[in-house]
Amino acid sequence: MSAAAHPNEIRITLPDGLVRTFTRGVTGAEIAAAIGPGLAKAALAVKLDGKLVDLDLPILHDAAIAIVTRKDEADALDLIRHDTAHLLAQAVQALFPGTQVTIGPNIEDGFFYDFARNEPFTPEDLPRIEAKMKELVAADLPTRREVWDRERAIAHFKAIGEHYKAEIIADLPTTEDIKVYFHGDWHDLCRGPHLMSSGKIGTAFKLMKISGAYWRGDAKNAQLQRIYGTAWRDEKELSAYLTRLEEAEKRDHRKLGREMDLFHVQEEAVGQVFWHPKGYTLYRTLENYIRRKIADAYVEVKTPMLLDRTLWERSGHWAKYRENMFLAEVEDEKKILAVKPMNCPGHVQIFNQGLKSYRDLPIRMAEFGSCHRYEPSGALHGIMRVRGFTQDDAHIFCVPEQMTEEAIRASELIFEVYRELGFENVSVKLSTRPENRIGSDEVWDRAEADLALACDRMGVPYTLNPGEGAFYGPKLEFTLTDAIGRGWQCGTVQVDFNLPERFEAEYVAEDGSRQRPAMLHRAVLGSMERFIGVLIEHYAGKFPLWLAPVQAVVATIVSDAEDYAKDAVKALRKAGIRAEADLRNEKINYKVREHSLAKVPALLVAGKKEAAEGTISIRRLGSEKQETMPLKDAIALLAAEATPPDLRE
């Protein structure tokens, strides 16, 4: 492209490819105005060579620009949310003088701002702050950007008591301009860009919650007060978001677990689950499914719950993980036992029984291992984060050359299981060496490469999670996406250099020498408890038939149909269907409502007609239609559907 004819002119390429010439120093606002008054009015910011900048920023060089309006969803939301965060800070400082501002970034669906203030904010403060924010929007305060000298900025923010801001500036790279944005007469350090006035923000925002948050995310630092908010392009989007939150709440596994009589928790067993008959049916269905999935390639074992302290000292857990372990003392024997937080040391003990040959490898040792970890009280959450849980665990002992192949095998199992359980969308992360680790760099290089190669060979894309590996080895982490788009990290494949070494696991190699086996940890579901929680929320309690605790209810309309209904239940059960009879003296409306609320997938209604004809009237959960068919056809239909996915043709 040739340079512009005149030195004071620059060439601006617009999104439609059109190139227009403007005076050097032209602003996005001016370009928008030159294109049309509508665009000028709608303009929020400029995308200058792909980077969002202020509308009033002078453009000095030839560039490709796009005027960003509310129609550009991602950019518009970014701009609006960031401005709303500033608006929040401005309102808070107006209402609560002496409050320091710190940082206020955008997050998914909104933003937050962290404040330093001795008095805590209360829930009642939120509507007040929100009202103030709307006032500031109505005032349509103009935005102004200034670039300050670093030392001046630090001195200024210190002088006005904004010590956190001063600290932020001091930590900014020296290459960075120190930009201060004014909204009316309030100002804040910010990298920008911002909308040209507060009126552009609109009023589709809402403050959501208050929480504590540590300065710079470090629990050793002071705790700040965080206010979360959400902001959208218009009221319609805001209300759609709020509706989405309500819908998510309806899926809450704690609520559904109670309503569907699946499980409960109580104070005397904090962080542990009481599985009710229906919940445990679901649990066993899932467990047996996994058991079938691994039947051909794995051996299943069961290891002790309580193991002597000396074993944990040897495994390294005593040093690294003790504060998370439950201990049991046996005074008579002066012993301290620990409740296992993991199954791996136990599995190595089994591996170590008897001499293994390279011909025996790989040994894939699985256990539905009941583990207990003393999780911080604040981390507990329903059955998703508990202190007593069961891992669908396995450890694979192999020769080092088999590592990639075994990682592939484990990963493919994970993908297959997720797909069969109704999760199509799965992402993979490769977590690499953390600062605090054991093992030489060469060993880490090799292990990370093995896992990366496994992904490549499967054709599975992965994102790198640098520094997030376990201290004993790198890992692959599998995150599935549920029905409403939330990610749940469940499966994992981890290399372990630590345990085989510490427990001196060995096998006899081809040349007769003793070698250390490589070890992989792997879990598909992760924890049974957590995964069932995910399933409940994913399906909103409406499980596919094969998982549903009660698959069919035969409900009578008149008492004359009772014997027929009982026989129908018998026949259903004989076909392997979890069926129950509802012979109560209630209207069919009442029964339909009740079993629908209980989320029974198939309601089989038997009245006088059905009893006489040997038919049944099927009503499926979620449908208002019903279909009458011969009982044996209904049984065949349901039996087919009740077949677990791995057993289908």
Next chain:
RNA sequence: GCCGGUUUAGCUCAGGGGUAGAGCAACCGCCUUGUAAGCGGUAGGUCGUGAGUUCAAAUCCCACAACCGGCACCA
């Protein structure tokens, strides 16, 4: 663990120094019923736990616990 909030019947929630209420569920009757609540009645609570103030505490004060929302943690 930290910050804030909450805790009253099985569930959802009201009440707020004078001894506890509603709806639904449960139980008992009546109704034999045709696809999302038929009618009537009965019963049900150490008001999270402990300690205090008071003539009197579910209510006020303190401590603790559990739960909820975040933060931190998540071998």
